[in-house]
Amino acid sequence: MNVLLLISLALNIGQVLSVTFCQVTPTIQLSLGECFVLSPDQTTDVQSWGIRIGIENASEICIVPSTVVNSTFLTSSEICGDDQLDMQDVRMTKDQCRSRRGGFITKSSVPSFSTDGLDVLNPGWVGFSNKIAAAANATLKLLIQQIAVVEGLITEGQMSTTSHLGLASSSSFLERLKLLGRIGAKSWGLNSGSQSHLSPRGGSLVLGGFDQSSLAGPFFDYDITTAKPVENRFCPLQILVTGLRMNVQTANNTLSRVLVDRSNKLEACIEPYDNLFRVPQAVLDTFQSAFKEVTKFTGERVQPSEYKNALLNLEPGIVFPKDAGDFNATLRFTINYNQTVDIPFYELLRPLRGLDQKGKVVVEEKYNEVQIYASPAPGDAPVLGKAFLSQVYLYVNYEKMKFYLAPQNLEASTPLPVASESDSCGISQPEAGRTAETNGLIAVGSVLGALVLVLGALAVRRLLRCLKARRGPPKEAGTEEARSPTPDQQPLGTDHGSQFENRANAGTPPSQGFSGSAVSLTSQIRQVDPHRQVLLADIREADDGFGSCGNPYDISMGRNNQGPSYA
Numbered sequence: 001m002n003v004l005l006l007i008s009l010a011l012n013i014g015q016v017l018s019v020t021f022c023q024v025t026p027t028i029q030l031s032l033g034e035c036f037v038l039s040p041d042q043t044t045d046v047q048s049w050g051i052r053i054g055i056e057n058a059s060e061i062c063i064v065p066s067t068v069v070n071s072t073f074l075t076s077s078e079i080c081g082d083d084q085l086d087m088q089d090v091r092m093t094k095d096q097c098r099s100r101r102g103g104f105i106t107k108s109s110v111p112s113f114s115t116d117g118l119d120v121l122n123p124g125w126v127g128f129s130n131k132i133a134a135a136a137n138a139t140l141k142l143l144i145q146q147i148a149v150v151e152g153l154i155t156e157g158q159m160s161t162t163s164h165l166g167l168a169s170s171s172s173f174l175e176r177l178k179l180l181g182r183i184g185a186k187s188w189g190l191n192s193g194s195q196s197h198l199s200p201r202g203g204s205l206v207l208g209g210f211d212q213s214s215l216a217g218p219f220f221d222y223d224i225t226t227a228k229p230v231e232n233r234f235c236p237l238q239i240l241v242t243g244l245r246m247n248v249q250t251a252n253n254t255l256s257r258v259l260v261d262r263s264n265k266l267e268a269c270i271e272p273y274d275n276l277f278r279v280p281q282a283v284l285d286t287f288q289s290a291f292k293e294v295t296k297f298t299g300e301r302v303q304p305s306e307y308k309n310a311l312l313n314l315e316p317g318i319v320f321p322k323d324a325g326d327f328n329a330t331l332r333f334t335i336n337y338n339q340t341v342d343i344p345f346y347e348l349l350r351p352l353r354g355l356d357q358k359g360k361v362v363v364e365e366k367y368n369e370v371q372i373y374a375s376p377a378p379g380d381a382p383v384l385g386k387a388f389l390s391q392v393y394l395y396v397n398y399e400k401m402k403f404y405l406a407p408q409n410l411e412a413s414t415p416l417p418v419a420s421e422s423d424s425c426g427i428s429q430p431e432a433g434r435t436a437e438t439n440g441l442i443a444v445g446s447v448l449g450a451l452v453l454v455l456g457a458l459a460v461r462r463l464l465r466c467l468k469a470r471r472g473p474p475k476e477a478g479t480e481e482a483r484s485p486t487p488d489q490q491p492l493g494t495d496h497g498s499q500f501e502n503r504a505n506a507g508t509p510p511s512q513g514f515s516g517s518a519v520s521l522t523s524q525i526r527q528v529d530p531h532r533q534v535l536l537a538d539i540r541e542a543d544d545g546f547g548s549c550g551n552p553y554d555i556s557m558g559r560n561n562q563g564p565s566y567a
C-alpha cells in the first residue's frame with residue numbers, strides 16, 4: 001500500500017472536510033498605512049494616510065477608520081474651495097488641501113441621497129459644529145467588495161481632515177456588510193500601524209473579526225458605552241485612565257512625573273481617527289513644566305504660522321526648535337487599574353512633518369514635535385489616538401458590546417483573521433497569557449493532530465471495508481461530493497495592492513470577562529475535542545464516498561485546494 005498516496009488522500013480530505021463541514025464565517029481585511037492617490041486630471045498626487053478605497057467607478061480616496069461617526073463621511077470637492085482654505089492662521093494651497101483631505105469625490109459622480117436622519121445618527125459629528133449639507137448612496141469599492149451605503153458628504157469645516165469610515169456603535173457600513181453576509185458580526189479589529197519617524201509601519205483593519213497575528217499578549221476587555229459622552233464627546237470606546245507616568249531620560253538621570261493617578265483618574269476616549277494624544281489642561285500644564293525643566297526651551301511652542309512656508313502641519317502638536325535639546329520621554333498608562341501600556345519615545349517625539357506647497361509629505365529637521373495636541377482637548381475630553389494605538393491592538397465587538405485591548409505585535413505582517421462569529425471550525429482564539437505565536441503553533445498542531453486522526457481512521461476503515469469486501473460483493477460506491485455550498489475562495493491576503501481580503505479562518509468569540517481584567521477567552525485546547533468529534537463523525541458519514549479498495553482516487557475532490565490556511 002502506498003503510504004504517500006494515503007497521506008495525500010488524507011490531506012485532500014482534510015481540506016474538503018474543513019470546507020464542507022465548517023460554516024466558514026467571512027471577514028474582510030484592509031490594509032492601512034501611507035495612502036497615495038494618483039490623479040491624472042489634477043496637478044499633483046494625493047499623499048495621505050489611511051485605507052485607499054474606490055468610490056463608484058469615478059475616484060479613489062484615502063479614508064480613516066473612525067468612531068466619531070456612525071455614518072461614513074466622504075470629503076467632497078467643495079472642501080477645497082476658495083472659502084475653505086484657511087486653517088486657523090495658515091492659508092493652504094489647493095494641493096495641500098487635497099492631500100490633507102485624502103483626496104475627494106465630486107458630488108456629480110455619485111448618486112445623491114437625502115440627508116434626512118443623518119443628524120440624529122451622528123450626534124458626535126453635529127456636536128463638533130459640523131454641518132451635513134449633502135449625502136450620497138455611493139458604492140464603496142474595497143478591492144473586490146462593493147458596498148452601496150448612505151454616506152454624508154463633507155463639504156465644509158476645519159474640524160476634521162480626511163474622510164471617515166464610520167465604525168461607531170451603530171455603524172451603517174458594518175450593518176450593511178452584515179446584512180449582505182459579507183461579514184458574520186458587527187465587529188472590527190485594528191492594527192493602527194505607526195506613523196513614527198524612526199519606526200514607521202503599516203497596519204490593518206479586519207472587519208467581522210480580528211487579526212491574530214497582530215497580538216503579542218492577552219486581551220483585556222472593556223464595556224462599550226453609548227449612553228454617556230466623555231465630557232461633550234460621543235465615543236463608544238471609553239476607558240478609565242487610572243495612572244499615567246512620564247519618564248524622561250536626560251544625560252544624567254531620569255526625570256519622572258506622575259500626570260494621572262488614582263486620585264485624579266480620568267475617563268478617556270480611544271479614537272482611531274485622531275493621531276495625537278489630547279489631554280486636559282491640567283495634564284498639559286504638568287507636562288509642559290516637565291518639558292521646560294528637561295530641555296533648554298523656555299518660550300511658548302512654535303506656532304504653525306512660523307513654519308508655514310516650509311510645511312503645513314495637519315494636527316499641530318507641541319513644536320519646538322531641535323536645538324533646544326532632546327526630550328526622550330516615554331509614557332506608561334495604567335488602564336482600569338490593571339492593564340499597562342508603554343509608549344516608547346519614538347511615538348512621542350518626531351521631527352516636524354507636514355505637507356509642502358505641492359501637497360507632498362516633507363520633514364523639517366529644524367524642529368521637533370511632541371505628539372501631544374498643543375491645545376487642551378475640546379471639552380477637556382482626553383483622547384487616545386493612533387500614537388497610543390501604535391502599541392495596542394484594538395478589537396471591537398458590537399454584538400457583545402465589548403472591546404478588547406492587547407499588546408500589539410510590532411512585527412505583524414500578513415493578517416491571520418479570526419471571525420467573531422462562532423462556527424464549527426473554531427480553531428484559534430487568543431487566550432489570556434498566550435501570545436499570537438503560541439496560538440499559531442497550537443493551531444498548526446491541532447491541524448496536524450486532526451490529520452493524523454483522519455489518516456488513522458481512514459486506514460482502519462479501509463482495512464475493515466476491504467476485509468468485509470472479501471466476504472461479500474462490494475456495495476456500489478457513490479462519490480459523494482462536498483455538500484454544503486462552498487464559500488467562493490478568495491486569494492489569501494498578500495501584499496499585492498493596498499487592499500486584500502479573504503474568507504477568514506474562523507473562531508469562537510471571546511467569552512465574557514471582567515472589565516479591565518485579562519480575558520479568559522475560550523480555550524483552544526478545549527476546542528480540539530469537539531473539532532475532532534466533528535472530523536470523526538464526518539469521516540463516518542463521508543465514508544460511503546471513499547470508493548473501492550483499489551483506487552483511493554475514485555472520489556472526486558478536484559477543488560478547494562486553496563482553502564484558508566494557517567501555514
Ligand SMILES: *[C@@H]1O[C@H](CO)[C@@H](O)[C@H](O)[C@H]1NC(C)=O
Pocket residue numbers: 056057058109
Ligand atoms: C460607472 O459604471 C456604470 C456601469 O457599470 C456606468 O453606467 C456609469 O456611468 C459609470 N460612472 C462613471 C462616473 O463613470
Ligand SMILES: *[C@@H]1O[C@H](CO)[C@@H](O)[C@H](O)[C@H]1NC(C)=O
Pocket residue numbers: 067068069070120121122123124125168169170171226227234235236
Ligand atoms: C451612534 O448611534 C447610536 C445609536 O443611535 C448612538 O447612541 C451613538 O451615540 C452614536 N455614536 C456616535 C459616535 O455618534
Ligand SMILES: *[C@@H]1O[C@H](CO)[C@@H](O)[C@H](O)[C@H]1NC(C)=O
Pocket residue numbers: 137148149150
Ligand atoms: C443604495 O443603492 C443601492 C443600489 O446601488 C440600493 O440597493 C440600496 O437600497 C440604496 N440604499 C438606500 C438606503 O436606498
Ligand SMILES: *[C@@H]1O[C@H](CO)[C@@H](O)[C@H](O)[C@H]1NC(C)=O
Pocket residue numbers: 249250251326327328
Ligand atoms: C535621545 O534620543 C536620541 C534619538 O534616539 C538619541 O540620539 C539621544 O542620544 C537620546 N538622548 C538621551 C539624553 O538619551
Ligand SMILES: *[C@@H]1O[C@H](CO)[C@@H](O)[C@H](O)[C@H]1NC(C)=O
Pocket residue numbers: 250251252
Ligand atoms: C549633568 O552632569 C554634568 C556633569 O556631570 C553637569 O555639568 C550638569 O550640570 C548635569 N546636568 C544636570 C541637568 O544635572
Ligand SMILES: *[C@@H]1O[C@H](CO)[C@@H](O)[C@H](O)[C@H]1NC(C)=O
Pocket residue numbers: 336337338514515516517518
Ligand atoms: C485586575 O485583574 C485581576 C486578574 O488579572 C482581576 O482579578 C481583578 O478583578 C482586576 N481588577 C479590576 C479592577 O478589574
